[in-house]
Amino acid sequence: MRLLQAARKEPIDATPVWFMRQAGRFLPAYRALREKHSILDICRDADLAAQATLTAVDALPALDAAIIFSDILLVLEPMGVKVEFERGEGPVIANPARDAQAVRDLKPVLPSEQMKGVLNAIAIVKSRLAGKAAVVGFAGAPFTLASYLVKGGASKDFLAVKGMMAQAPRTWHKLMTKLADAVIALLKAQIEAGADIVQLFDSWVGALSPDDYREFVMPHSKRIFEELKSFRSTIPTIHFGTETAGMLELVAEAGGDVIGVDWRIRLDEAWNRIGKAGIQGNLDPVALFAPPEELLRRVDRVLEAAGGRPGHIFNLGHGILPGTPVENVSLVIDHVHRKTARKS
Numbered sequence: 001m002r003l004l005q006a007a008r009k010e011p012i013d014a015t016p017v018w019f020m021r022q023a024g025r026f027l028p029a030y031r032a033l034r035e036k037h038s039i040l041d042i043c044r045d046a047d048l049a050a051q052a053t054l055t056a057v058d059a060l061p062a063l064d065a066a067i068i069f070s071d072i073l074l075v076l077e078p079m080g081v082k083v084e085f086e087r088g089e090g091p092v093i094a095n096p097a098r099d100a101q102a103v104r105d106l107k108p109v110l111p112s113e114q115m116k117g118v119l120n121a122i123a124i125v126k127s128r129l130a131g132k133a134a135v136v137g138f139a140g141a142p143f144t145l146a147s148y149l150v151k152g153g154a155s156k157d158f159l160a161v162k163g164m165m166a167q168a169p170r171t172w173h174k175l176m177t178k179l180a181d182a183v184i185a186l187l188k189a190q191i192e193a194g195a196d197i198v199q200l201f202d203s204w205v206g207a208l209s210p211d212d213y214r215e216f217v218m219p220h221s222k223r224i225f226e227e228l229k230s231f232r233s234t235i236p237t238i239h240f241g242t243e244t245a246g247m248l249e250l251v252a253e254a255g256g257d258v259i260g261v262d263w264r265i266r267l268d269e270a271w272n273r274i275g276k277a278g279i280q281g282n283l284d285p286v287a288l289f290a291p292p293e294e295l296l297r298r299v300d301r302v303l304e305a306a307g308g309r310p311g312h313i314f315n316l317g318h319g320i321l322p323g324t325p326v327e328n329v330s331l332v333i334d335h336v337h338r339k340t341a342r343k344s
Helices: 002-007 028-034 039-044 046-059 072-079 100-104 116-129 142-151 159-167 169-193 210-231 245-254 267-274 285-289 292-306 326-339
Strands: 065-067 083-086 090-093 134-140 197-202 237-241 258-260 278-283 312-316
Touching: 002 197, 002 312, 028 039, 028 046, 039 046, 039 072, 039 083, 039 116, 046 065, 046 116, 072 083, 072 090, 072 134, 072 142, 072 169, 090 142, 100 169, 116 134, 116 169, 134 142, 134 169, 142 159, 142 169, 142 197, 142 210, 159 169, 159 210, 169 197, 169 210, 197 210, 210 237, 210 245, 237 245, 245 258, 245 267, 267 278, 267 292, 278 285, 278 292, 285 292, 285 326, 292 312, 292 326
Parallel strands: 065 134, 134 197, 197 237, 237 258, 258 278, 278 312
Antiparallel strands: 083 090
């Protein structure tokens, strides 16, 4: 599979393409599924999660990957956290962890017993795809999980989570250790269930200064990648974050065979800074709304920055936005494959 070859920086016949949130609201089949089921219902049910996952590869068969439909906050439920999704409000946590006692109360995660929906969905998708596309497992990184858990939901200023770092560093590191333990257990279980590659989403880590990242976050993310490498060294890993241009070297040092970057930095500049790792990205999701000629001009700019170097996975700098024209997504996939085709 070319996605795995690219992640390992091996020769490939064309640059692989997949998109974050590719099984989402821009697809009619997914919207139809959501009319009948809540997000959490889909995540918890293996058949529904597999169905949601496959909406993308069914609609866009040239995709090089299928990312399992789930949510990064699902891992908090077996830890004793009550998570709900309110329409128009996003995730809401009824019992946020804001002090030392709340952190102590967080339970360890046993994915094989407590998260069977995700794991069984991987097996279903793996069987259905039969090697035609890579199966991507994932988890939220400790900082991004903590940003929801401490606040009790989404945050714009990250005051709560940064406040715990500054005011209660011992409690913070205990929280991050427990979250890292849970993420390691979940990703290992996904690999055992059949995931071909796994991605760690640190979506909101760009809210931190480089110094805070180095001190309060990096050691915990680094442990995750070290544990995964010692567990199954043949499974590639992707480390994704947004607004990380100010600390790309640190993100790369934390780990990952491939580093995901957003559109706020040129891909070639980012690649020069992350060193030996592969790179994933970095088209602005808004570009998918542009007229075809302008869209492909922007796609070509990304490909030119990649320069044909081994190790590039074409993706967006974040997830596909609702309302994105499906035909534009298909156009990008075909164009990237055609433009980067290598002679055998």
